Amino acid sequence: MTPVFQRPLDLGVDIVLHSATKFLGGHSDVVAGLAVVKDKDLGARLAFLHNSFGAILGVQDSWLVLRGLKTLQVRMEASSKAAETIANWLNERNEISRVYYPGLNTHPGREVQEQQSTSHGAVLSFEFSKREQAKFFVENVNLPVFAVSLGAVESILSYPATMSHGSMPKEEREKRGISDGLLRLSVGLENVDDLLNDFKHALELMDS
Amino acid sequence: MGYKHLETNLVQLGNRSDAKTGAINPPVYFSTAYRHEGIGESTGYDYSRTGNPTRHLLEDGIAQLEGGDNGFACSSGMAAIQTVMAMFKEGDEIIVCQDLYGGTYRLFEQGWKHWGVSFHYWDGENYDELQTLVTASTKAIFIETPTNPLMQEINIKQVSEVSKRNDLLLIVDNTFFTPLLQRPLEDGANIVIHSATKYLGGHNDVLAGLIVARGEELCEKIAFFHNGIGASLSPLDSWLLIRGMKTLALRMKKHEENAKVLEQFLRNHSAVTEVLYPKKGGMLSFRVKNEEWINPLLKQFKLITFAESLGGVESLITYPTTQTHADIPEVLREKYGVCKRLLRLSVGIENEEDLIDDISQAFSTVL
Numbered sequence: 001m002t003p004v005f006q007r008p009l010d011l012g013v014d015i016v017l018h019s020a021t022k023f024l025g026g027h028s029d030v031v032a033g034l035a036v037v038k039d040k041d042l043g044a045r046l047a048f049l050h051n052s053f054g055a056i057l058g059v060q061d062s063w064l065v066l067r068g069l070k071t072l073q074v075r076m077e078a079s080s081k082a083a084e085t086i087a088n089w090l091n092e093r094n095e096i097s098r099v100y101y102p103g104l105n106t107h108p109g110r111e112v113q114e115q116q117s118t119s120h121g122a123v124l125s126f127e128f129s130k131r132e133q134a135k136f137f138v139e140n141v142n143l144p145v146f147a148v149s150l151g152a153v154e155s156i157l158s159y160p161a162t163m164s165h166g167s168m169p170k171e172e173r174e175k176r177g178i179s180d181g182l183l184r185l186s187v188g189l190e191n192v193d194d195l196l197n198d199f200k201h202a203l204e205l206m207d208s
Numbered sequence: 209m210g211y212k213h214l215e216t217n218l219v220q221l222g223n224r225s226d227a228k229t230g231a232i233n234p235p236v237y238f239s240t241a242y243r244h245e246g247i248g249e250s251t252g253y254d255y256s257r258t259g260n261p262t263r264h265l266l267e268d269g270i271a272q273l274e275g276g277d278n279g280f281a282c283s284s285g286m287a288a289i290q291t292v293m294a295m296f297k298e299g300d301e302i303i304v305c306q307d308l309y310g311g312t313y314r315l316f317e318q319g320w321k322h323w324g325v326s327f328h329y330w331d332g333e334n335y336d337e338l339q340t341l342v343t344a345s346t347k348a349i350f351i352e353t354p355t356n357p358l359m360q361e362i363n364i365k366q367v368s369e370v371s372k373r374n375d376l377l378l379i380v381d382n383t384f385f386t387p388l389l390q391r392p393l394e395d396g397a398n399i400v401i402h403s404a405t406k407y408l409g410g411h412n413d414v415l416a417g418l419i420v421a422r423g424e425e426l427c428e429k430i431a432f433f434h435n436g437i438g439a440s441l442s443p444l445d446s447w448l449l450i451r452g453m454k455t456l457a458l459r460m461k462k463h464e465e466n467a468k469v470l471e472q473f474l475r476n477h478s479a480v481t482e483v484l485y486p487k488k489g490g491m492l493s494f495r496v497k498n499e500e501w502i503n504p505l506l507k508q509f510k511l512i513t514f515a516e517s518l519g520g521v522e523s524l525i526t527y528p529t530t531q532t533h534a535d536i537p538e539v540l541r542e543k544y545g546v547c548k549r550l551l552r553l554s555v556g557i558e559n560e561e562d563l564i565d566d567i568s569q570a571f572s573t574v575l
Contacts, residue, residue: 021240029238031256031442052315054286055439058415135247148255149241159247163254 004076005119009038015046020065022151023122026075030064032057075153075189079122082195083187087124089196095133095203097181100125122187123150125160131180133206134159138183140202143195150186155195158184210272214388215457221269221450236447237261258435262443266418266450270408273387274400276420278427280434281446285383285403286311287439288417292379292399294433298324300347303376305332305362306544307355310533312381318535331544332362338370348377353392354384357493357528357552358545359484368396377426383407383519388460389488393422399430404449406519407490410459414448416441459521462557463490469560470553470567479571481549490556491518493528495549501574502527502551508573511558511566518554523563526552 002023008016018024020032035050037043050056057065087101102113103120113120128134138146144155148163158164160178168178187195211217222234229235237260242253253259267279282288289312296302304316306329316327328341332355349371353362364380371378379399380392386407392400402408404416419434421427434440441449471485474494479501485492496502506514512523516531526532529548533541541547555563 025240028240031240031438031440033438049319052286052311052319053290053439054282054284054288054311054415054417055290055437056283056287056415058283058442058445060444061442139246145241146244146246147241152241156241162248 001117001119001121002072002076004073005080005121006117009036011116014039014042019151021149023076024072024151025065025068026072026152027064027068028149028152028154030061030068032061032065034065076119076122078189079187080119082190082192083122083124083185084120085192086185086187086195086199087120090124090126090199093203095128095206096126097129098127100127123184124187125182125184127179127183128181134181134183136206137202140205141198143190143198144185144188150184152186153189155188155190156186158186160184214273217269217272218456219454221453222265225265234262234265234447234450236443238443256443257438257440260440260443260446262450263441263446266441266446266453269450269453270387270402270404270418271420274382274420275387275391275393276400276422277424278421278431280419280421280430281404281441281449282417282419282434283439283441283445284415285401285405285417286315287437288401288403288419289315289381291433291437291439292401292419292430293320293325294437295429296320296325296347299345300324301326301328301343301345303328303330303338303341303346303349305330305351305353305355305360307332307358307360307546308352309356309381310528310535312350312352313533314535332360335363335366335370338367339373342370342374342376346374346376348379350379350381352381352384353390354486354489354491356384356491357484357526357532357550359486359491359493361486364390364392364395364397371398372396384491385489386456386460388457393420398422398426403519405517407460407463408456408519409449409452410456410520411452412517412520412522414445414452416445416449459557460490463555464488466490466557466560466563467492467555470555470563473564473567477567477571479575491552491554493550493552495547496551497549498574499548502548504574505551505570508570509566510569511562512553512556518552520554521557523556523558524554526554528552 016036018034020034084103087099090096091099101124102109144157146157150156160182161180165173165178223232225234240256244250263281266281271279304327330338351362368378378397380397381401382392383403383406400420402418404418421430467490471483474480474483479496481495481497483494512525515524516526528546533546
């Protein structure tokens with residue numbers, strides 16, 4: 001969500017964490033993490049560990065994140081707007097059994113999301129009933145890059161079962177709803193029609 | 209890859225790594241993620257935290273230089289130590305040399321001690337006593353050699369006899385000597401750690417840490433935590449470090465020449481009571497006669513910079529009492545020799561006469 005859409009410290013949270021590799025950096029060119037607190041004592045404790053562990057961010061990388069942050073607002077607005085369109089479009093397709101996106105009326109978390117955030121975000125997941133269908137889709141879309149990670153100017157399609165959640169045992173994964181037919185899409189800054197045409201093409205191929 | 213002489217391997221780091229263009233200086237791969245052809249397919253690169261082509265050149269390079277199986281590049285020397293420490297758990301005991309960098313001491317005493325690991329300190333001299341510190345819970349021996357800042361030389365082979373006999377991991381911080389002067393893995397160590405910010409980088413412009421280990425199982429464990437913790441070195445910093453390492457052999461030679469000249473000069477100076485120099489490398493420490501002279505001296509140096517680091521081309525002088533070793537309790541520090549009259553000098557590669565002139569003029573103001 002990033003602070004553009006959601007500010008957890010204002011909602012009573014003690015520590016906010018970011019993989020700044022994602023939206024904050026936003027350009028698939030820097031690996032970074034951020035922690036933010038507003039309590040002085042807690043801050044001092046984190047500062048001690050930050051220095052002692054030495055897992056600090058390099059200066060060039062700090063600069064790269066700063067450079068990314070300058071366009072965060074416009075990137076987040078554009079990507080989440082496109083994500084909303086794509087989620088609704090996918091939700092209408094018969095090939096897809098389920099779409100997970102907080103902006104859908106059917107999404108169980110929508111109410112909570114709207115209370116604490118000003119957007120539904122730029123990431124969505126959708127599910128095919130069979131692994132083979134997910135595989136076919138991945139192999140036949142051209143625009144989104146099939147890779148791990150998210151939150152970039154480029155749209156990124158991921159397969160959680162073997163990528164982000166590959167280190168989780170299959171049983172545990174499926175218990176959480178991360179099935180073999182599930183794909184995650186991080187929507188970038190491409191024209192939304194180009195993305196939809198690409199998806200449409202892949203789904204129509206699947207139907208034939 | 210691998211030539212007989214280390215300096216050749218250092219200079220050639222990254223060359224011939226890019227067949228497509230023939231680039232002599234290796235490209236920096238900024239990409240955080242790598243495209244997969246399909247499900248279950250990979251080029252070998254997926255996500256930059258786990259593996260990065262630029263970082264791999266550095267990691268393979270240091271592994272070869274140290275004679276290890278795998279190298280791991282981290283965001284700082286302390287991040288390298290933290291990554292190695294992640295292998296230990298509550299109840300484990302580690303034997304540590306008494307004289308060591310204050311930051312390492314702080315991580316052990318104020319960090320890992322709270323998480324249930326205990327540390328037993330060894331004087332670094334009595335090898336019979338080392339065996340008596342081993343208990344059923346001892347898992348590792350962690351040493352620096354030469355130690356920081358007292359320049360105590362610990363015999364790695366002799367320590368490794370104890371570590372092997374008791375099935376312990378021997379971890380050696382090789383920051384001061386680098387693989388050019390000392391290769392701990394060949395002397396029986398299991399893991400070598402570097403603050404590569406120091407001699408390996410050598411230009412005071414990049415923070416980095418390196419780990420090298422021998423043995424497949426051990427390397428896999430470290431790889432797991434290296435990726436799991438994520439304190440990995442960025443591509444640009446990896447490239448800067450490679451850039452620095454190319455001149456390590458030349459720099460180290462000059463550091464050592466200068467250090468030997470300064471050692472003699474300081475030994476013969478009436479303001480100095482002791483000089484601690486291990487006869488190799490570019491680091492030395494010395495005690496001045498009077499504690500009251502320390503601050504005026506530090507203010508008086510014109511060429512040598514009063515700062516908290518070492519191993520760079522510029523000469524730096526450090527006051528362990530208030531800088532690098534401030535986190536070690538004073539009573540303990542005084543007991544083993546890090547007294548208030550001690551200064552640590554990282555001898556740079558300036559002309560030795562200019563260095564001597566600077567020290568002379570500074571001493572002349574307090575004598």
